[in-house]
Amino acid sequence: MLITLSTDFGYTDPFVGIMKGVIYSINPQAKIVDLTHGIAPQSVLTGALMLRHSVNYFPRGTIHVGVVDPGVGSARKPLLIEANDSFFIGPDNGIWSLALAERNLSRVIDLSNRDYHLKPTSATFHGRDIFAPVAAHLSLGITAEEFGESLPTYSRIDLPRIQANGQEIIGEIVYIDGFGNLFTNIGDHDLKDWARDQIRIVLRDIEIRGVSANYAAVAGGAYAALLNSWGLLEIAANKSNAQQQSGAKVGDKVQVFIPDNAMGS
């Protein structure tokens, strides 16, 4: 059974490696996959967005561990959530809430049974001491209920919502990838039946006309708007880095509108 690991631990420390040691010590047959360790430190919402667009690509039955956990060691509960026959482990701070939004919840377990924690249990590294050993025991067939008490629900967080007014949408940048591509919170369906080649997209002093089919459809260095692999409207610069070129940052407003004379049939 596959175990994925997603954290904000980055790549300079041995923390992820330590978690793998814990898992293999309990289940030497475990198959561990790094989903991402590049979530910005303590950025629960960004992590939740990244996981939302990732977990559906993994097989049913996968055990997903997500650790972005500024509240580690405090009153926030460590959780195991089961939904659509897959498992989601992490702190109760919303890290899994976007990924779970469209899934059917089977159970939420407070990981209160200390029999499955490493001892001594630190107050600063539950990835090592709680989440990794629970994932490993779960992969061995221990049932979810063994790990603690059921809870009625878990904490949810959400992305900022777009404002849609007639022929105009105001959204914002919610993610910037390693290429400097600017992901907005505006989805394909938000653009209704508007002709994709007629809409106008405005970010700061940048105005783009029409949605491109791909990056190479515009000149090198030119800005393009695309519907990207996460189904989101994205502003990119062909063979360049739109973030560096524009100075844009997460939270910047993006305006989309369709001119009067270009309304759909």
Place this chain on the structure above:
Amino acid sequence: MLITLSTDFGYTDPFVGIMKGVIYSINPQAKIVDLTHGIAPQSVLTGALMLRHSVNYFPRGTIHVGVVDPGVGSARKPLLIEANDSFFIGPDNGIWSLALAERNLSRVIDLSNRDYHLKPTSATFHGRDIFAPVAAHLSLGITAEEFGESLPTYSRIDLPRIQANGQEIIGEIVYIDGFGNLFTNIGDHDLKDWARDQIRIVLRDIEIRGVSANYAAVAGGAYAALLNSWGLLEIAANKSNAQQQSGAKVGDKVQVFIPDNAMGS
């Protein structure tokens, strides 16, 4: 069967993890290896050089996936190349051409059979939607011809060539590794029968006499020239970072010559 992944996706985004999810969803027994995800964004030639010096260390039969793909979604074809019983998957932009230069080509397939693509197929992430699923199906034993039409050839790119004039060679820096070591395009054989301890290497205002056996052969901080693990002449600084110390960059000329009075027997 081993599947290696090499990309310019870096380590901040979940894109590589998503590709692994796609592969495991198709072949849960797949064995995936990260070769590198540190190729500079959109640097096809640098990626090709890195892969050239990497793939020969993998077993025959390995499936290599290489995604540096600024033309994703455009007319450039997605390819599967078979050579010496190993497989090379990626866009037709030359990313595999240096690794394949000394191999016997068996077939080149345009990955046109959409039965093996993820649907919907995005225009911005063929790593997820085409290359990963094709690699996974190939690892399950689907034959190469199933994935599309045969092509007569594929796109090639090449490193800048050295200029050799009698007792002088002019090459250039083609790669700088994470230690700041400066790799040139000058190989061991380019230095002919010249006495290795007598040649002079010049980069900017740095002049080095003789090729060292190893980094520690010179004083801490001093520059050394070595024939490195890729068989290339390298300029390094012992226990230091030659790139930072010298300000050198890819493309800088490196001159090598052998003095008159030091010509080989």
Place this chain on the structure above:
Amino acid sequence: MLITLSTDFGYTDPFVGIMKGVIYSINPQAKIVDLTHGIAPQSVLTGALMLRHSVNYFPRGTIHVGVVDPGVGSARKPLLIEANDSFFIGPDNGIWSLALAERNLSRVIDLSNRDYHLKPTSATFHGRDIFAPVAAHLSLGITAEEFGESLPTYSRIDLPRIQANGQEIIGEIVYIDGFGNLFTNIGDHDLKDWARDQIRIVLRDIEIRGVSANYAAVAGGAYAALLNSWGLLEIAANKSNAQQQSGAKVGDKVQVFIPDNAMGS
């Protein structure tokens, strides 16, 4: 049998991937785990500290490969050390000495048998040419003695020691993690029976009173002192980056004392 890899190679080059290719070419069944590749370049002592707090989390029998090797190709020997039924491979520069400090040494082998090295053997990449193939052959059941001559001992290095004088301890920062948390060389036991909520911790112009149970116990941005997951006194800033906030660096002195009126029973 598990093989872990720890290096200072970072994540931009294909060097780690190449080592994996070498291992799989020799033992296709090998199970390889990246422990860390984020050790600062050529920082043997930092690497030794990271490994000390990592290897105990792996199963008995694991083969650990550690490559921080500024002396590669020089007279320093390549070693295989067996201790408590686990294996430690790397250069003889102390990289494994902190991890091994509390283990029972079974044998130290100079990896002098070139039958198990890749040929040609470079002078700059023993990770590829010696350490990876030895680890792979060891995982296939080749006995330690096959790889070379026994040595009586190996090189040791150590962290700077604290100074303890009555009610005062002077230690220093020995590690800074990716969150900017400042790890000192002061352990839990160094704090004796002093009341943890009464001790005072001083770093530069920062004075902290009492050890916190977790990060969230102080206000956002405030400094906290904790006993962290490595058992070390750590100075952190809740939901922030203590290193960036304070400008502290490795080697900075940290003073701990217990006021007269707060001495333990």
